[in-house]
Amino acid sequence: MxxxxxxxxxxxxxxxxxxxxxxxxxxxxxxxxxxxxxxxxxxxxxxxxxxxxxxxxxxxxxxxxxxxxxxxxxxxxxxxxxxxxxxxxxxxxxxxxxxxxxxxxxxxxxxxxxxxxxxxxxxxxxxxxxxxxxxxxxxxxxxxxxxxxxxxxxxxxxxxxxxxxxxxxxxxxRDTRCVRVITGRDGMSDLIATLPTILAVGIYDRLTQQARTLIDSRGDTPTSATDERTTAQVRADILADLLLTAAPDADPTRADDGPGTLGAIRGRVQVVVPALTMLDPQHENT
Structure with a gap:
C-alpha cells in the first residue's frame, strides 16, 4: 500500500x-x-x-x-x-x-x-x-x-x-426608542434607530425583500441592466428614499388627495464651509 x-x-x-x-x-x-x-x-x-x-x-x-x-x-x-x-x-x-x-x-x-x-x-x-x-x-x-x-x-x-x-x-x-446620527469618515454617517425588536426586524426584512426584488428585476429593463449595486447598498438606498419622500401614515392631516402636513416636510442639511476655503478656494488642495 x-x-x-x-x-x-x-x-x-x-x-x-x-x-x-x-x-x-x-x-x-x-x-x-x-x-x-x-x-x-x-x-x-x-x-x-x-x-x-x-x-x-x-x-x-x-x-x-x-x-x-x-x-x-x-x-x-x-x-x-x-x-x-x-x-x-x-x-x-x-x-x-x-x-x-x-x-x-x-x-x-x-x-x-x-x-x-x-x-x-x-x-x-x-x-x-x-x-x-x-x-x-x-x-x-x-x-x-x-x-x-x-x-x-x-x-x-x-x-x-x-x-x-x-x-x-x-x-x-420602549421609552428609550430614539433616532440618532453618528458622523463617520469620508462624508458618511450612521443613522441609528432604537426600536422595539419586532419593528426593527420587520423594517429590515421589508427593506431586504424590496432590495432583492429590485435586484432580481435587473435586465428586465434597459435602465436596470447597468445597476451593479449590492443588496446592502440597495437596502440603504431604499431606506433613504422612503424616509425622504414618503408621507407618514400617522399624519392626522393626511388625506386621500394629498400628503398632509408631515408629508410636505422636506429634510434640511446645513453645510459648514471653513473660512479659509471661502477666502482661498485652492486652500484645500495645498
Missing part, C-alpha cells in the same frame, strides 16, 4: 507541538494576569474620582466630570481617546465591584477575557442586588464552555434572576 510521506509526522513533531502548546498557555496566563492587574488599576482610578466627589456637593454631572478628568489624564498618557478610557474605567469598576468571583476566575486562568465580557454583557440589565448570585452561577456555568455557548446559557440564567417579567421590562424599554 502506498503511503504519502507528507502524512508522516516529522521527527520530534508531537514533542514540538507540546512545547508550543505549553508556551501558548504560559503566555496566555501572563496576559490574563496583566489584564486583571490593569482592570484593578482602572477600577481604582474610578474609585478615586468617586472619593473626590464624596467630599464635594454631589450631582450626577459633577461626578461625571470628575471621572472624565481622571480618564483624560490616563488617556493622555496612553495616547488613547478620553471616551474609550472612560468606558474602560466604568467597565473595570463594574467588574471589581459586582463580579469579584468572575475577576478571580479570570486571574486564575479558569476563564478567558471573552468569557468575562460575555458575563458582563449578559449581566448588565440585572439589578445590582442579584448580581452577586449571577456572578457565582455564571462562573460555574462557564466551566468547559466556549464564550458563544456560555452566552446562550447565561441568557436563560439572567432571565430567571430578573425580579420583573420581560413584558414589564419591554414596556420600560
Amino acid at each position: 502506498h503511503t504519502d510521506a507528507s502524512s508522516t509526522p516529522p521527527e520530534g513533531g508531537p514533542r514540538a507541538l507540546s512545547a508550543v502548546l505549553g508556551e501558548v498557555l504560559r503566555t496566555g496566563a501572563a496576559v490574563a494576569a496583566a489584564e486583571v492587574a490593569r482592570t484593578r488599576a482602572l477600577a481604582e482610578a474610578g474609585h478615586l474620582a468617586r472619593d473626590v466627589m464624596a467630599e464635594r456637593p454631589s450631582s450626577s454631572r459633577a461626578a461625571e466630570m470628575a471621572l472624565r478628568e481622571v480618564a483624560s489624564e490616563i488617556a493622555a498618557a496612553e495616547h488613547v481617546s478620553d471616551r474609550s478610557l472612560q468606558t474602560q474605567i466604568n467597565r473595570a469598576m463594574t467588574l471589581v465591584d459586582d463580579y469579584p468571583i468572575t475577576l478571580s476566575a479570570w486571574e486564575q486562568g479558569a476563564i478567558t477575557r471573552a468569557h468575562v465580557h460575555t458575563i458582563l454583557d449578559i449581566g448588565a440589565p440585572l439589578p445590582t442586588e442579584v448580581r452577586a448570585e449571577f456572578d457565582t452561577l455564571a462562573v460555574a456555568a462557564a466551566d468547559g464552555l466556549s464564550p458563544g455557548r456560555l452566552r446562550t446559557r447565561l441568557a436563560a440564567l439572567a432571565e430567571s434572576l430578573q425580579p420583573t417579567t420581560i413584558t414589564e421590562r419591554h414596556q420600560r424599554g
Whole structure:
C-alpha cells in the first residue's frame, strides 16, 4: 500500500507541538494576569474620582466630570481617546465591584477575557442586588464552555434572576426608542434607530425583500441592466428614499388627495464651509 510521506509526522513533531502548546498557555496566563492587574488599576482610578466627589456637593454631572478628568489624564498618557478610557474605567469598576468571583476566575486562568465580557454583557440589565448570585452561577456555568455557548446559557440564567417579567421590562424599554446620527469618515454617517425588536426586524426584512426584488428585476429593463449595486447598498438606498419622500401614515392631516402636513416636510442639511476655503478656494488642495 502506498503511503504519502507528507502524512508522516516529522521527527520530534508531537514533542514540538507540546512545547508550543505549553508556551501558548504560559503566555496566555501572563496576559490574563496583566489584564486583571490593569482592570484593578482602572477600577481604582474610578474609585478615586468617586472619593473626590464624596467630599464635594454631589450631582450626577459633577461626578461625571470628575471621572472624565481622571480618564483624560490616563488617556493622555496612553495616547488613547478620553471616551474609550472612560468606558474602560466604568467597565473595570463594574467588574471589581459586582463580579469579584468572575475577576478571580479570570486571574486564575479558569476563564478567558471573552468569557468575562460575555458575563458582563449578559449581566448588565440585572439589578445590582442579584448580581452577586449571577456572578457565582455564571462562573460555574462557564466551566468547559466556549464564550458563544456560555452566552446562550447565561441568557436563560439572567432571565430567571430578573425580579420583573420581560413584558414589564419591554414596556420600560420602549421609552428609550430614539433616532440618532453618528458622523463617520469620508462624508458618511450612521443613522441609528432604537426600536422595539419586532419593528426593527420587520423594517429590515421589508427593506431586504424590496432590495432583492429590485435586484432580481435587473435586465428586465434597459435602465436596470447597468445597476451593479449590492443588496446592502440597495437596502440603504431604499431606506433613504422612503424616509425622504414618503408621507407618514400617522399624519392626522393626511388625506386621500394629498400628503398632509408631515408629508410636505422636506429634510434640511446645513453645510459648514471653513473660512479659509471661502477666502482661498485652492486652500484645500495645498
